[in-house]
Amino acid sequence: MKKFLKWALFVIVVVATCGFLAFLYFIPPFFLTPPETFGKAMADAAPTVADIADPAERAIAERGRYIVMTTGCNGCHAVVGPRGPDLSKYLGGGGLKIQTPHATYVSRNLTPDKETGLARRTDDEVKRIMRSGTFIDGHVVAGTAMPWPVFSNWTEEDRHAVVVYLRHLKPLRHATPEPVPGNAITIPGAVEQDYGGKDYGSSK
Amino acid sequence: MNVAGYRFVYAAALLAAAAASSLARLQAQPQGKNVYDAHCVECHGESGRGDGPSAAYVTPRPRDFTSGKYKIRSTETGSVPTGDDLMQSVRQGLYGTTMPGWARILSDDDIRDVVEYIKGLSPQFASPPRAVTVGAGVPSSPDSITRGLQVYDRLQCGKCHGSDGRGTGAVATAFEDDWKQPLRAPDLTEPWTFHGGATSRDVFLRFRTGMAGTPMPSFADAASENEMWDLANYIVSLARKPIWTMNADEIKDFYARQEADAKANPVKRGAYLVETLGCVMCHSPVDELKRVLPGMRLAGGLPMRIDPFGAYPTGNLTSDRATGLGDWSDDEIKRAITKGTLPNGTRLLPFPMDYASYSTMKPEDLNAIVAYLRTVPPVSNKVPAPRSTFLPLYLWGKFKFLILGVDPPIVLFSGNAGAKGGL
Numbered sequence: 001m002k003k004f005l006k007w008a009l010f011v012i013v014v015v016a017t018c019g020f021l022a023f024l025y026f027i028p029p030f031f032l033t034p035p036e037t038f039g040k041a042m043a044d045a046a047p048t049v050a051d052i053a054d055p056a057e058r059a060i061a062e063r064g065r066y067i068v069m070t071t072g073c074n075g076c077h078a079v080v081g082p083r084g085p086d087l088s089k090y091l092g093g094g095g096l097k098i099q100t101p102h103a104t105y106v107s108r109n110l111t112p113d114k115e116t117g118l119a120r121r122t123d124d125e126v127k128r129i130m131r132s133g134t135f136i137d138g139h140v141v142a143g144t145a146m147p148w149p150v151f152s153n154w155t156e157e158d159r160h161a162v163v164v165y166l167r168h169l170k171p172l173r174h175a176t177p178e179p180v181p182g183n184a185i186t187i188p189g190a191v192e193q194d195y196g197g198k199d200y201g202s203s204k
Numbered sequence: 205m206n207v208a209g210y211r212f213v214y215a216a217a218l219l220a221a222a223a224a225s226s227l228a229r230l231q232a233q234p235q236g237k238n239v240y241d242a243h244c245v246e247c248h249g250e251s252g253r254g255d256g257p258s259a260a261y262v263t264p265r266p267r268d269f270t271s272g273k274y275k276i277r278s279t280e281t282g283s284v285p286t287g288d289d290l291m292q293s294v295r296q297g298l299y300g301t302t303m304p305g306w307a308r309i310l311s312d313d314d315i316r317d318v319v320e321y322i323k324g325l326s327p328q329f330a331s332p333p334r335a336v337t338v339g340a341g342v343p344s345s346p347d348s349i350t351r352g353l354q355v356y357d358r359l360q361c362g363k364c365h366g367s368d369g370r371g372t373g374a375v376a377t378a379f380e381d382d383w384k385q386p387l388r389a390p391d392l393t394e395p396w397t398f399h400g401g402a403t404s405r406d407v408f409l410r411f412r413t414g415m416a417g418t419p420m421p422s423f424a425d426a427a428s429e430n431e432m433w434d435l436a437n438y439i440v441s442l443a444r445k446p447i448w449t450m451n452a453d454e455i456k457d458f459y460a461r462q463e464a465d466a467k468a469n470p471v472k473r474g475a476y477l478v479e480t481l482g483c484v485m486c487h488s489p490v491d492e493l494k495r496v497l498p499g500m501r502l503a504g505g506l507p508m509r510i511d512p513f514g515a516y517p518t519g520n521l522t523s524d525r526a527t528g529l530g531d532w533s534d535d536e537i538k539r540a541i542t543k544g545t546l547p548n549g550t551r552l553l554p555f556p557m558d559y560a561s562y563s564t565m566k567p568e569d570l571n572a573i574v575a576y577l578r579t580v581p582p583v584s585n586k587v588p589a590p591r592s593t594f595l596p597l598y599l600w601g602k603f604k605f606l607i608l609g610v611d612p613p614i615v616l617f618s619g620n621a622g623a624k625g626g627l
Contacts, residue, residue, distance in 0.1 A: 021599055024599050024602045024603055024606070025595075025598070025599060025602075027602075027606065028551055035542075035543035035544055035545060035551070035554075035559065035560075035563070036543070036563070038554050038559070038560030038563070039542065039559070039560050039561075039563030039564055041560065042560045042561050042563070042564055043564045046564075054452075055452035056450065056451055056452040056455055058452075059452060059455040059456060059459065060447060060448075060455060063459065066564075066566075067480075069561065069564045070481070070561055070562060070564050070565045070569075071480070071481060071482075071561065072558040072560070072561030072562075074561075075555065075558055075561065128304045128305075131302055131304065132247075132297075132302040132303065132304040133246065133258070134243070134304045134309070136308070136309065137309075138242070138243060138306075138309045138310065139242075140243055140246045142246065142257065142258075143246060143247075143257060143258030143261065144257060144258070144485070147261075147482050147485055148258075148302075149258040149259075149260075149261035149262045149302065149485075150261055150479070150480060150481070150482040150484070150485055151480065152261075152262050152301075152302040153261075153262065153263060153476070153479040153480045154480050156300070156394075156396055156397065156446070157446065157447040157448075158480075160446075160447060160448055161447070
C-alpha cells in the first residue's frame with residue numbers, strides 16, 4: 001500500500017511538472033488579457049488637463065497629452081515597481097536602462113520636480129533635447145537610445161504642447177542616475193545592447 | 205513587464221564610442237576635431253558626410269561637409285560660405301532643423317576651431333569665399349510689402365510655396381536635395397522655422413544667394429536688389445502668430461484648422477504621424493552604423509531578439525502585395541496597430557510594438573496612417589518567420605517573465621534579416 005502511494009505521488013509530480021512545462025510552452029504571453037486592456041491602461045495613466053485654470057494653457061496641454069500618450073513616452077520613462085511599471089507614477093523615469101560597452105543610459109524623470117525632474121531645465125532646454133538630443137552640458141544622447149531624431153519631426157508647436165503638458169504633471173521626487181560615458185558602472189537589470197549583428201538568432 | 209517599454213531601444217552609443225576613443229587621441233589631434241567628435245558625430249557622421257546614426261530619421265538631413273555646399277551663406281552662388289557664416293550657424297543653430305544653437309554650450313574658441321575643422325573637410329574651401337554686398341536695404345512699409353507681393357507673383361514663388369505662403373495651390377509638393385533626400389518647402393507664415401533666421405536681412409540673403417543643394421535658386425539675375433528687399437519685407441509680413449502667443453480662442457481656431465487640413469489631406473497627416481511616432485526606426489533595416497539601408501525605408505526586416513520568446517524581425521509596411529501590407533484590408537492594418545493582432549490571429553507582444561499607446565489614437569488619425577501606408581512605394585522584402593530560442597532557455601525565460609514578472613530584455617541588431625535570406 002505504502003509502495004502504491006509512493007508511486008502515485010511520483011506520477012502526480014511527473015504529470016504536474018510536464019503539465020506545467022507544456023503550459024509554459026504553449027501559453028501565449030498575456031493570453032488572458034484582452035488587447036484593449038493595455039490601451040485603456042495607457043489612456044487612464046496619462047493625467048488629464050481638466051484642472052488647468054488658464055483656457056489657453058489647457059487647450060495646448062490637451063494636445064500635448066495626446067502626443068505624449070499616443071507616442072508612448074511612458075514606455076521608457078515609467079517608474080518600475082516590483083511587478084512591472086507603476087502607472088500611477090506617470091513619467092517618473094528610471095524604468096529603462098540601456099547599457100552598452102560605451103555608455104549607460106537611464107530614462108529620466110519628466111515630471112516637473114525641482115530637484116530630480118524637469119523643473120531644473122528651461123523650456124528651451126527641454127525642447128532642444130527633444131529636437132536634437134543635446135543637453136546643456138553639451139553631451140548628445142544617442143538618437144537610438146532616446147529617439148529624438150523621431151521627435152525632431154514634430155512641428156515646433158507640437159513640441160511646445162508636449163512641454164506645456166509635462167510642466168503640468170504632478171511633481172514626483174524620483175532621482176535617476178546621470179548618464180555614464182565610458183561605462184564605468186554596471187547598473188543591475190540594464191538592457192544590454194549588442195551592435196555587432198553577428199550572433200543574431202542565437203539563444204545567448 | 206514593461207508594457208510599452210522597449211519600442212525605441214536600439215543598439216547605439218556610436219557617439220559615446222567616438223567620445224571614448226577621442227580621449228585617447230586627445231593629444232594627437234587638433235582641438236576642432238575633438239569638439240567635432242564630442243558633439244557633431246551623432247548627426248554628421250565620423251567622416252563628416254552627414255551620415256551619422258541619427259541622420260536617416262530627420263528632415264532636412266544633416267549637412268554633408270565634404271561637399272562644401274551650404275544653404276545659409278552671405279556669399280555668391282557657387283561660393284563657399286564665410287567663416288563668420290558658419291560660426292553664426294553653429295552659434296544660433298538652424299531653426300526648424302535638428303541643428304541646435306551651441307552658443308551657450310561651446311566657447312567661441314571651440315566654435316572657431318570646429319568651423320576650421322569643418323572647412324578642412326571640403327576641398328571647395330581652397331578658393332576664398334566671395335561675399336555679396338548687402339546694402340542698406342528697403343525699410344518695411346505697406347508700399348514695400350505691396351511691391352513685394354507683386355515680385356512674389358512675378359517670380360512664381362507660389363509654385364512651391366503656394367499662393368498664401370502655406371503651400372496652397374503649390375504645383376510642386378515633393379522636393380529632394382542634391383543628395384536625393386526629402387525636403388519640405390518651408391511654410392512662409394512660420395518664421396520660427398526659417399533655418400537662417402527671419403529678419404528682412406536674413407530672408408533677403410536667401411533670395412540673393414540661393415540655398416545651395418536645394419531647389420531654392422538665387423534670384424540675383426531675376427530681380428533687382430530693391431525688389432528682393434521688397435520681397436523679403438513681404439515674406440516677413442506673412443508671419444502668423446505662433447501658438448505660444450495665442451489666446452484660447454485663437455488656439456481653438458488653430459487646432460480646428462489643423463484638423464480640417466488633416467481631414468482634407470489624410471496622407472499628409474499620416475506621413476507626419478508615421479514620422480513622429482517612430483515607425484521608421486524599427487521597421488527600416490539598417491547597416492552596421494545604424495543608417496537606414498538605401499531604398500529600404502519601412503520595408504521591415506530589422507532583427508530583434510526578445511528574450512525569452514525568440515528572434516522577431518519587424519514587418520514590411522510598404523504597399524508590396526506579396527511581402528508588405530498591400531493585401532491587408534484597412535481594418536486588418538488598424539487591428540495590428542491598435543490591438544497587436546495580425547490577420548492570422550497571432551497576438552504581438554505589447555513591446556516593442558507599442559499598440560497599447562497607439563490604441564489611444566483618434567480614429568481619424570488611424571485612418572490617416574493607413575492612408576499614408578497605402579502610398580508607400582512597394583518594396584519586395586520577405587521578412588522571415590520568427591525563430592524561437594533554445595527550448596529549455598525559452599521555458600526558463602517564460603517562467604521568469606510570466607511567473608516572476610521579470611522584464612525580457614530586447615536586443616536589436618543591424619542588418620536586414622529579409623534580404624540575407626533568413627535568420
